[in-house]
Each structure stands twice: as C-alpha cells, then as structure tokens.
Amino acid sequence: MANQTESEQYAFNAFANLPFYGSINSEFIELANIYDKKSIVDLGCGTGNITKLILQKLQIAKDSVIYAVDSSKSALVTAAQEVENNSIVKFIHSEVQNLTDAVKEKADAMIYCNSIHYVPDKDKLLSEIRNKLNTNGVLAFNSSFYEGSHPEESLDFYKKWMFRSFRLLKKDHDLKPDKSAKVSSREQLTPEDYIVLLEKIGYKVEYIKAKSYQVPIDGFHYISEFKDWIEGVLPGVPLEIGKSTLQKALKEIFNEMKLATVPRNWLSVRAVKV
Ligand SMILES: C[S@@+](CC[C@H](N)C(=O)[O-])C[C@H]1O[C@@H](n2cnc3c(N)ncnc32)[C@H](O)[C@@H]1O
Incomplete structure (x- = not known):
C-alpha cells in the first residue's frame, strides 16, 4: 500500500502469528520461568507476540511492569494494538544497545527472543543487560541464528532455495544481490561460545539447550516478506522483488x-546474574 512504510509493509507479524512459531516461543517462555518476577524487559519485542506470552502467564501484582523495547517504530505501533490488557506494558522505542538510557530502573528479568543475532558486540550488550538486572535477575534468550542452527539434513534445501532465488532474480529481473550491501552484524556464536561469554561476564548458565523444530513451508514463505530477512539473504535487492x-x-x-x-x-x- 502506498502510504505504508517499508517496515510496515515488510513486517514480521505474519510470520510471528504462525502456530509453529507460537509453540516454540511458548515453550521457551515456560522454560524461562519468570512468572513471579515483578519487572520484566522484553528486548526486541517486535510486534508483541512474546509480550503477549509473558502477560498470559505472569502473576500480575500491583507494581508489575513489562518494558517492551524495539528499534522499529512500526513494530511497536503494531505491538501496542495487538497486546490487550496492556496497562502494565510500557513500550520503548530504542536500540537494545541503549538499554541503560532506555530503561531507568533495574529489572528482575530480561527476555530476549529471536533477536540476539542482530547485535554485533554481544559481550558489551550482555554486560549492559547484567548491569540492568537486579541480583539473581534472569536473562533468558532464544535464537535460531547461532552456529549450529542448521541441521545437516536441511543444508541441501537452503542451498537449492538460494541458488534458485539467484537464478530467478537474474532471469525475471536481471538483478543479482549486492554483496557489498550485506548486513554485517549477523554474527553467530556456538552454544559453547555463549557459555564462555556469559560466565566471563558474571552470569551462571542454568540452562542451555538446542532443540530441533520442523518448519513448514508457511514459515519460509512468511519470513520471506520480512524486511530484515530479505535484506539478509538478498542484500541490495528491492524488497518487493526479493519477497x-x-x-x-x-x-x-x-x-x-x-x-x-x-x-x-x-x-x-x-x-x-551472580
Ligand atoms: C525477528 S524479530 C523478533 C521479535 C520477537 N522478539 C519474537 O521473538 O518474535 C526481531 C526484532 O528485533 C528488532 N531489533 C533488531 N535490532 C534491534 C536493536 N538493535 N535494538 C532493538 N530492537 C532491534 C527488530 O526491529 C525486530 O522487531
């Protein structure tokens, strides 16, 4: 639509609303076990699906608060519409790297779903998160962008999908991705790297687990209309053509x-936090 911004038009919420993705995050939030916490920060909250999951289970007290932080204004607008019963949710437009300024008080828990791969300097960010946690505060994050997220049996699919995309791009549009436009920040760590980093910074890792999920065609279809994904796999290609x-x-x-x-x-x- 002409009056939509690119971020609104190529948004994350169609993907985020898929049932398979909902169950992955629901399982993760269960595991994070933060329901008795009073102040929770939802980092990279996107269009609010994780905020909703937290709200569903939270034992809400008089002084409960959820800070939902994202760098995308349009994602926050959608989140504010989608999250019902949101009187305890404060939406904050900020880069997670500016956490110290964005969230004034210390929190009991930080939830960081499907976004940690965006930040190049994870050491600095995880230290900043720790500074913003109360003693025994919990940091819980999940990611499908880490070294090890692609099982061996999926590699042939990705190779063929990307190769076919490049071919169609050339044939139908006489275009090719511009490698110089590649987003550089998508650095991926192994689970062992995360353990070493977290322990060095001053966290006790209570749980770290990789689990395989089956992604249906809808998952790949809808992620292909998300701006960040298109820019990641087909850098420099106009978004509509990329999609x-x-x-x-x-x-x-x-x-x-x-x-x-x-x-x-x-x-x-x-x-x-220890
Ligand atoms: C893949 S979505 C994940 C949304 C939600 N947490 C979830 O798990 O469904 C990633 C979100 O991180 C946001 N984001 C990316 N880099 C960011 C940064 N540096 N600071 C804050 N938000 C960021 C994007 O705008 C997007 O909404």
Whole structure:
C-alpha cells in the first residue's frame, strides 16, 4: 500500500502469528520461568507476540511492569494494538544497545527472543543487560541464528532455495544481490561460545539447550516478506522483488524436493546474574 512504510509493509507479524512459531516461543517462555518476577524487559519485542506470552502467564501484582523495547517504530505501533490488557506494558522505542538510557530502573528479568543475532558486540550488550538486572535477575534468550542452527539434513534445501532465488532474480529481473550491501552484524556464536561469554561476564548458565523444530513451508514463505530477512539473504535487492522471488523459488524447491517441512534448531538459554 502506498502510504505504508517499508517496515510496515515488510513486517514480521505474519510470520510471528504462525502456530509453529507460537509453540516454540511458548515453550521457551515456560522454560524461562519468570512468572513471579515483578519487572520484566522484553528486548526486541517486535510486534508483541512474546509480550503477549509473558502477560498470559505472569502473576500480575500491583507494581508489575513489562518494558517492551524495539528499534522499529512500526513494530511497536503494531505491538501496542495487538497486546490487550496492556496497562502494565510500557513500550520503548530504542536500540537494545541503549538499554541503560532506555530503561531507568533495574529489572528482575530480561527476555530476549529471536533477536540476539542482530547485535554485533554481544559481550558489551550482555554486560549492559547484567548491569540492568537486579541480583539473581534472569536473562533468558532464544535464537535460531547461532552456529549450529542448521541441521545437516536441511543444508541441501537452503542451498537449492538460494541458488534458485539467484537464478530467478537474474532471469525475471536481471538483478543479482549486492554483496557489498550485506548486513554485517549477523554474527553467530556456538552454544559453547555463549557459555564462555556469559560466565566471563558474571552470569551462571542454568540452562542451555538446542532443540530441533520442523518448519513448514508457511514459515519460509512468511519470513520471506520480512524486511530484515530479505535484506539478509538478498542484500541490495528491492524488497518487493526479493519477497516475490524468494517465495516463488521456495514453492518450486519444496515441490521438487517433495518436502513437507524443514528442520531448524532453536537454542534456549536461561542465565542468572551472580
Ligand atoms: C525477528 S524479530 C523478533 C521479535 C520477537 N522478539 C519474537 O521473538 O518474535 C526481531 C526484532 O528485533 C528488532 N531489533 C533488531 N535490532 C534491534 C536493536 N538493535 N535494538 C532493538 N530492537 C532491534 C527488530 O526491529 C525486530 O522487531
């Protein structure tokens, strides 16, 4: 639509509303076990699906508060519309790297879902998060962008999907991705790297676990209309062309490989400030 911004038009919420994604995060929030906490920060809250999960289970007290932080204004607008019963939620427009300024008080828990891969300097960020946690405060994060998130049996699919996308891009639009436009910040760590880093900074890692989930074609279809994904896999390509090309290639490859789903690993971590 003409009067939508790019971030609104190529948004995350269609993907975020898929049932398979909901169950992954629901399981993760269960594991994070933060329901008795009074002040919780939802870092990189996006369109509010995690905020909603936290709210559903939180034992709400008079002074409970959830700070939902995101750098995308349009995601926050959607989140504010989607999160019902949001009187205890404070939406904050900020980069997570500016946490010290963005959230004034210390929190009992920080939830950081599916976003840690955006931040290049994880050491600095995890230290800043620790500074903003009360003693015994919990940091829980999950990610499917870490070193080890692609099971061996999924590699052929990604290779074929990307190769077909590049071919269609050339054939239909005479375009190719511009490697110089590649987003540089998507650095991925191994689970062991995370343990070493967290312990060095002053957390006790209580739980770190990778689990494989089956991603349906809808997952890849809708992630292909998310700005950040398109820019990550087809840098420099206009978003509308990137989206339609990825979706067309996806359909062809799923059919040719006779796939029903593709496995992907999610890492879940619960660490406590010591
Ligand atoms: C993949 S979405 C995840 C949304 C939600 N946490 C979830 O798990 O469904 C990533 C979100 O992180 C936000 N984001 C990316 N980099 C950020 C940064 N440096 N500071 C704050 N938010 C950021 C994006 O705007 C987007 O809304």
